Amino acid sequence: MLRYIIKRVLLLIPTLIGISLLVLLLIDLTPGDPARMMLGASATEEQVEELREELGLNDGFFVRWWRFISGVFQGDFGTSLMTKRPVLDEMLFRFRYTLILVIFGTVFSVLLGIPIGIYAATHQRTWKDNAAIFLSLIAVSMPSFWFALLIIRFFGVQLQWLPISGVDTWTGWIMPCAAMALGLIALIARQMRSDMLEVLRQDYITTARSKGLSNRTVVYRHALKNAVIPVIMVIGGVFGSSLGGSLITEVIFSIPGLGQYIMTGLNNRDYPVIQSGILIIATLFAVIILIVDVIFALVDPRIRSQYTRRNKREGGKKNEKEEETVKAA
């Protein structure tokens, strides 16, 4: 298992190199010139050319790529062309905001989505189930910016309970996280419900009932653990894509997050910002997928044994001991 994780982490390196190449290629293919943007329309062609030379924009593709990637490995993500501030500092500052938003949004949607899904599944074909399906359909279909505006109107303007923008106090986080979570709650609830219904039809659930176990034990011990496996996949995907997709929420609630930073960078053709921003989000996504895979293996012994078997073949008993320490931990 440990071996597997190390292998997966090492595999991240070629993935990220590939991503960095792809990002650079896309930038080259996009029209627009940062030098022209910086100097404005009144600058002469010579001035623009001079600045291009100065910024190293005229260097070859691989020269620019190497400059970028070697910098990254030394912890230098370049300097923003517009603000002249180091990209890494700015990213780290803004990343905190996005991370809080995404983590609380996801946690919130998991805490609500999973119980709603279980409830709907265990009350199949009653009005409770129908109501849950209907509400989640609305929640999934509702654009998040619209929902954000609705809650701002109600809780911010009318009742004045919560600040309408900014996150200076913790109460400022409530609405952005709720706006973020709404669609995700519904997504997770629907996934949970359908997986739960699927599992409850399985023979081993009848077996569990035939042992005289209580409904609670059958649902939570036998069914849930099996049904939650595909849901974990969805949660991982949701978490990863929100990291890059929190832009709308950030703009509406004036949160200085990563999405806004990269968006501004894109508009200004601020190449270092775009490159580093995409690279960081891609890395996080890859790490999340890795974590999801490890959780899979921990929950499902069938997946776990695939790794163990490979280990046994390769390394013999030593690896089995490692396995056990990992399990014990």
Place this chain on the structure above:
Amino acid sequence: MGENLLEIKNLSVEYHTDDAVVYAVNNISFEVKKGESIGLVGETGAGKTTIAKSVLGILPQLQAKIKSGEIYFEGNDLLKLSEKEMQKIRGNKIAMIFQDPMTALNPIETVGFQIAEAIKRHNKIKRQEARERAEDMLEMVGIPGERYRDYPHEFSGGMKQRVVIAMALACNPELLLADEPTTALDVTIQAQVLDMMRNLRQKLNTSVVLITHDFGVVADFCDSVAVTYAGEIVERGSVDRIFNNPKHPYTQGLFESIPRLDSNENRLKPIKGLMPDPTHLPEGCRFAERCPYATEECTAAPPEAYEIEPGHFVKCFKVKEGEK
């Protein structure tokens, strides 16, 4: 063999689907004595599994409806018990072995846990004690106790069925409902599993309802037989009587369709036709359409069960008239 352990009276079960009502079990009655082993024989879809699931109260709640009947177990009508009271009986006094060992075990729990869970549920004992007893159960069905911590996917089909059997027997049930316990297994493993069940039966004096479509298994294992057809029991009696003197045309047809090794026949002799659609059962005798002796009387109204000799019941007009 003395008193009745299980007594089913006029049981009828229906499944309600979106567009039809399936009449799965129709007015079935039979009883099982203490220590007796009865074979429930019939084609796929004859309602055998539904009978077993009704006894245990584990029919799919949304679709299945018990229309009528009583199921007496040790004198109590199981259908009148609350869910809580049923939970105390399930897995404890009545246990079930399922047809397909491949899907009957929870894939993400160890087999040991799944056995110990049943033991712990019905006995006030410590976790460690439940674990030891689960290991003993594994040993009893011929699986080393160390495999307690293994997961179902690490066992072969036959081994899984042993685990399922160990699970069913974990609390020494009075009644074992075995739903085609050997159907999914290789022939060699089948014999082993049957042998094992026979030994356990002798040791624990458990009554068994063995559901099967294999007369060979019945002859090998059972004291009496009930032949089911389209949700009814058409003939019922001791293994001796039924095998040597089958009276119902369906039972006769079943026996004739078994190929004999000592004859030169090249062709199989199936019963012509198909079982009636359980959503539209005929008004008269269910078997009339396929019966070589059917008369107008047969299609007009269903026959009753006639006791032609003590303990030998046949649901056919012919028997009443004393012909054939």
